[in-house]
Amino acid sequence: MNLCERLGREWLFFDGGTGTILQERGLKAGELPELWNLTHADEIIALNRAYLEAGCDIINTNTFGANALKFTENLTEIVEAAVEHAKEARRQANRPDARIALDIGPTGKLLKPMGDLDFEKAVELFAQVVRIGAKAGADLVLIETMSDSYEAKAAVLAAKENCDLPVMITLIFDEKGKMLTGGTVESTVAMLEGLRVDAIGVNCGMGPRQMMPIVREMVACSSLPVIVNPNAGLPRSVNGKTVFDVEPAEFAALMREIAQLGVQALGGCCGTTPEHIRAMIEACRSVPVAPVTKKHRTVVSSFSQTVEIGGAPVIIGERINPTGKSKFKQALRDNNIEYILSEGLVQEDKGAHILDVNVGLPEIDEPAMMERVVTGLQSILALPLQIDTSDAAAMERGMRLYNGKPMLNSVSGKAESMETVFPLVRKYGGVVVGLALDETGIPETAEGRVQIAKKIYETAATYGIPKEDIVIDALAMTISSDSRSALVTLDTLRRIRDELGGHTILGVSNISFGLPQREIINANFYTMAMQNGLSCAIINPNSEAMMRSYQAFLALTAQDEQCAAYIAAYGGQQSTAPVSAAKAAMPLGESIERGLKEHAVQATTARLEQLAPLEIVNNELIPALDRVGKGFEQGKVFLPQLLMSAEAAKAAFEVVKSAMKGEVQEKKGKIILATVKGDIHDIGKNIVKVLLENYSYEVIDLGKDVPPETIVETAIAQDVRLVGLSALMTTTVVSMEETIKQLRAQKPDAKVVVGGAVLTPEYASSIGADCYAKDAMATVHYAQQTIG
Missing domain, CATH: 3.40.50.280 (Cobalamin-binding domain)
Structure with a gap:
């Protein structure tokens, strides 16, 4: 039985801390632990052996910080030595059944656009270590202590693309269940499940007691085996040494509680010793192992938000699309990214749950534009995205650089389409829209469309893609050319829901093409579609008629508790015509809060005609930063938005400095x-x-x-x-x-x-x-x- 098959059938135990133990054995302040693979081989072998003798099934190589940023000349030698020391420890302990995990930690850099490390550069940094470690004989890759979901994705791709070993990953969360860059348990689980890692978990940052709420949340939403490797409590300094406050017996008792939460693998991190691990194994081995349970949820995610499809209908904003939009087309030609981002922000404000992203024009480089728009959008807003393109290269570029689990629009029942799209979904993860058409065209009957849906489900399964990651487009065809087309679409929606147990999607406005006053048809058809089981609708959330249909439907079907959302939207408020952000002048403060540099520059330039430079700084720039900072502290704003707001403020400051014509801006210290x-x-x-x-x-x-x-x-x-x-x-x-x-x-x-x-x-x-x-x-x- 291989390692992955054992997860959920028997307990698997990881080892414990490395750096903290090496400190006790003489590792000096500032000395790199990985160098001990070359200078203190006996100590590394002895530590690995001690963990094996304590009963571990998996030991980690001493390579947590081994990457080319830190070791420019001897990386290969260090990683090879670490793997060899683990092998020698396995021989000495007579544990041929034990497995060696190639330990990979974070680079210590923040990835673009927040930081200065390019995503593909990060992938290559991790790939170097993976290639060396796999060739040296590691049995699996353990990516650990990741505090940024984007860097975690880079590491997973590096492992998947450069070896065929099992890949497991553990993340670090704070007490609120957030990663450094804003990722949540649910959003990172969705992404990593999509990337098809073999196990997911949590390590470091907390002791077992503090980690329990995170573990419960992870077990509740994960369809993967769960690993828990906490610290030995919380650290403190005693006589110049770092010590932890949980002794082996208490650690073992707490880990037994965690073992009963439904996890599949246990170990330790900072401060844990072979004694901690031995006590844990003795306490937990008798606990029945919880089998891994599939949750069968249809989930898309950004870096910090998840949207589950299958409950209340989901709104997918359609405005980032050049079809019928001359100004949008010109923005694409001019590479005017902020125009596009502004459209995204307006749709977020109007209630969209997911944003459709279509940047296809014949005369532009669509893969490059998809990269710019996807990375730009995910740096200023937290909504998940739907990557909408018929260009396979643009689809892959968007999926690869997307920080989360995206929706994809689309695949059809044509063999060529499925052969192109499904390998991308298998590699990168995603919820893919399946068009109910094939080589014979669009069926005129619901039965024909249902049969194509079945074909899409069955073919996806051969790629390892479950039905919950497929959303069927029942196809809304205009009633101006076929008066029965709406009825066929509605019948298809019902049958997909009732007979196949599937989820559905529609581009709602297609139903009214060629007719006057299209919103009348669109809004009423939208209500009918939701009544017949529509899961997701691609609509314009700026349309008051469409949003009224949505809010009323939720209230009437008891999906809006005490009509709270309806009252919030319409109670005592007069309707106003929506204004595109691209058409409106955005105030300076809002430009900074939104993280839009060009808007901030334009607004600052305009304000300089009315106010003195320092008035702008004190009355508008600093208050805007304070509002963003307060939102960050309250968990309403995440790190990417915080940093992009800071960059927008910086751009505004530069305009102010230029206007001061040589005046020295006073520094606070x-x-x-x-x-x-x-x-x-x-x-x-x-x-x-x-x-x-x-x-x-x-x-x-x-x-x-x-x-x-x-x-x-x-x-x-x-x-x-x-x-x-x-x-x-x-x-x-x-x-x-x-x-x-x-x-x-x-x-x-x-x-x-x-x-x-x-x-x-x-x-x-x-x-x-x-x-x-x-x-x-x-x-x-x-x-x-x-x-x-």
């Missing part, structure tokens, strides 16, 4: 930012830098892997009153503590704010920090408190 020695993960630091600079602080960015002496010398030389330190890995927090000690001794008036995934308020206090910042906005607030 100097702040040092640095990722501490031994740590190359600078995501958090770079996010903080962007926001601080927007709030007019002078940031001295010392970069990553910065020795304590450099930070102290800079603070003294430039008389800096606030120092911000970042660390991702537990093994580098000792460098953070040493930096704080040296600052206290040599620059005692400097305040220190710290942040990073491994830190807690208590841990920050124990190493002498003045403030623990849970996110970038918290750092801004502390800067305002301490230096104005």
Whole structure:
């Protein structure tokens, strides 16, 4: 029985911490743990062997931070040595049944457009390690401690494209169930199921007690085996060493509780030792193993939102499409991306759940435009997207770069179409629209369309694509040429729902083509279609008639609890004609909140004709940033939108500076930012830098892997009153503590704010920090408190 077949039939146990144990065995502050594969082979073998002797089924190679960003010359040697040490430990422990996981951690970089790392570059960085590790003899790939769903996707694609080993992944969430970049348990599970990983889970960041709510949520929505690898509680510093507050016996008891939640694999992360793992295995082995259960949900997702198809009807906004839209066509020709993004934002405001994205024009490079529009949209809004194209290259480009599980429009019952589209769905994941037509054309009867739907389902299954990932388009044909066409469509909707148990979709407005006052027909047909089982409708959410139909249908079918949504939409409000965002002048504050740089520049230029530059800064720019920051803290705005808003504000600031004609803009104070020695993960630091600079602080960015002496010398030389330190890995927090000690001794008036995934308020206090910042906005607030 192979490894994947064993999941859900028997317990599989992973090993525990590596870096924290190596620290106890002499790993120095700032020293890279992966180098011990070359310099301390016996220690690595001994640690792997200890975990095997504790009863582990899977041990991880000492390669968490091994990538070409950190190791430019000896990456191959390090990864090969790590795999060989695990093999030797397996031989010494006489555990031929044990499996070796090639351990892959994050790059420490934020991917574009939020950061500076290109998606394909990230894929190649991970691919290098995968190729080396697979060739060296690893049995599976374990991608772990991922805090960004986009980077997680890059790592999964690298593994899938460069080896045929099982691929498993564990993610890191905060106490609210959010990843660093805003991903939720449900949205990341949807994406990773679509990418067809073999198991998904959670690790690091929390102890087992704190992790339980996340585990429950993951088990509830995942059709994959679930892995749980928590820390040994929460960290703190004792006599210069990082220790954790959960001993082996307590860890084992808590893990037994987690084992009863329906997971399939258990292990540990930071602070856990062979003793923790041995106790866990003894406590959990007798717990009955929960089989993996398929949830059969039809779900599409963005990086932070999921839309489930099959409950209340889903609205798919149709406005990002050049058909019949001369201004949109010109925007595509002019590469006017902000016009397109504005249309997306308006549809989001009007109630769309998913946005259709069609950028096809004969005279443009459709794959390149699809890339620009998809990446642009997902950087400023959180709605899932439907990639709508007949160009296979454009479809693949959009799917590959999409941060989530998209909808795809479309595949037909033609053999050539299915042979083109289904391999893409199998590789990247997605919910695909199946057109009820084939080589013979569009059937005139519902029976003919139902038979094509069956053919699409059956063919998809041969590619491993389940029925829940197919939504059938029953095809709305204009009644102006065939008065019975609406009846055939409605009959098809009913039969797909009642006979096949499937979901359906329509481009509703097609029904009225060629008729006057088309909204009258469209809105009434929309209501009839929903009554007959329509799951999704591609409509214009800016149309008041269509939205009235939708809201009324929900209220009348008891899908709008106490008519709350209907009242919110129409209670005491007068209807107004919708205005496209592309046609309206967007105020400066809204431009910044939306993250639209060109709009912000235009609005700032216009405001300079009415207000003094500093009035604009103080009365419009800063308040807009404050509103975005507040939304971020409340969980209503996610990191991509926060960063894009900051970029829009930065663009507006540049216009203001130019208008000041050489006047010096007053800086509020100097702040040092640095990722501490031994740590190359600078995501958090770079996010903080962007926001601080927007709030007019002078940031001295010392970069990553910065020795304590450099930070102290800079603070003294430039008389800096606030120092911000970042660390991702537990093994580098000792460098953070040493930096704080040296600052206290040599620059005692400097305040220190710290942040990073491994830190807690208590841990920050124990190493002498003045403030623990849970996110970038918290750092801004502390800067305002301490230096104005």
